[in-house]
Amino acid sequence: xxxxxxxxxxxxxxxxxxxxxxxxxxxxxxxxxxxxxxxxxxxxxxxxxxxxxxxxxxxxxxxxxxxxxxxxxxxxxxxxxxxxxxxxxxxxxxxxxxxxxxxxxxxxxxx
Amino acid sequence: xxxxxxxxxxxxxxxxxxxxxxxxxxxxxxxxxxxxxxxxxxxxxxxxxxxxxxxxxxxxxxxxxxxxxxxxxxxxxxxxxxxxxxxxxxxxxxxxxxxxxxxxxxxxxxxxxxxxx
Numbered sequence: 001x002x003x004x005x006x007x008x009x010x011x012x013x014x015x016x017x018x019x020x021x022x023x024x025x026x027x028x029x030x031x032x033x034x035x036x037x038x039x040x041x042x043x044x045x046x047x048x049x050x051x052x053x054x055x056x057x058x059x060x061x062x063x064x065x066x067x068x069x070x071x072x073x074x075x076x077x078x079x080x081x082x083x084x085x086x087x088x089x090x091x092x093x094x095x096x097x098x099x100x101x102x103x104x105x106x107x108x109x110x111x
Numbered sequence: 112x113x114x115x116x117x118x119x120x121x122x123x124x125x126x127x128x129x130x131x132x133x134x135x136x137x138x139x140x141x142x143x144x145x146x147x148x149x150x151x152x153x154x155x156x157x158x159x160x161x162x163x164x165x166x167x168x169x170x171x172x173x174x175x176x177x178x179x180x181x182x183x184x185x186x187x188x189x190x191x192x193x194x195x196x197x198x199x200x201x202x203x204x205x206x207x208x209x210x211x212x213x214x215x216x217x218x219x220x221x222x223x224x225x226x227x228x
Contacts, residue, residue: 034216043201043219089153097142097161103153
């Protein structure tokens with residue numbers, strides 16, 4: 001089955017700095033790669049996603065890159081703010097609907 | 112729209128008891144799924160459904176049953192609760208047009224925190 005590895009497990013940055021979280025996947029049938037942000041006591045919320053026919057996508061301060069050949073994708077957050085502090089999850093999803101999540105990254109942005 | 116609604120928010124069970132976690136969505140989504148979230152282990156897929164009348168197993172299905180008799184509802188049943196099932200459970204749904212192989216973002220509920228003693 002699919003295996004998704006996410007690094008780092010914790011990340012602490014100074015406000016205004018950039019944060020990068022990386023994921024690798026194993027199943028070449030995965031073709032959809034969303035990123036979720038989870039705040040305490042709530043369900044994950046989608047922040048950005050990318051499909052296998054695209055190499056990069058950007059939405060304001062957030063960007064995602066995908067390297068299909070190497071089977072890895074990354075989340076980039078620029079100009080971080082304290083409200084970016086949360087747990088971030090990557091996921092790899094196949095056409096058949098099977099989803100596999102990474103173990104999460106706890107991001108702390110220090111003011 | 113209420114989105115994805117999960118009930119109850121909290122539940123304590125004794126070992127061996129049974130219960131059903133409820134999940135309902137009002138977005139006419141075809142795809143629904145259940146996950147459990149344990150510390151340091153992310154979200155693990157328990158069961159999923161690509162449409163009414165269709166269910167399939169995920170990564171950790173043992174000890175759980177599901178059914179999908181309507182598009183809106185996807186209950187998760189624990190037949191005989193065990194302490195290993197202590198976790199936070201999330202239900203999610205998405206619009207999934209399987210005919211065109213187009214995956215869509217998951218919408219999550221706010222979770223059910225289950226403790227089995």
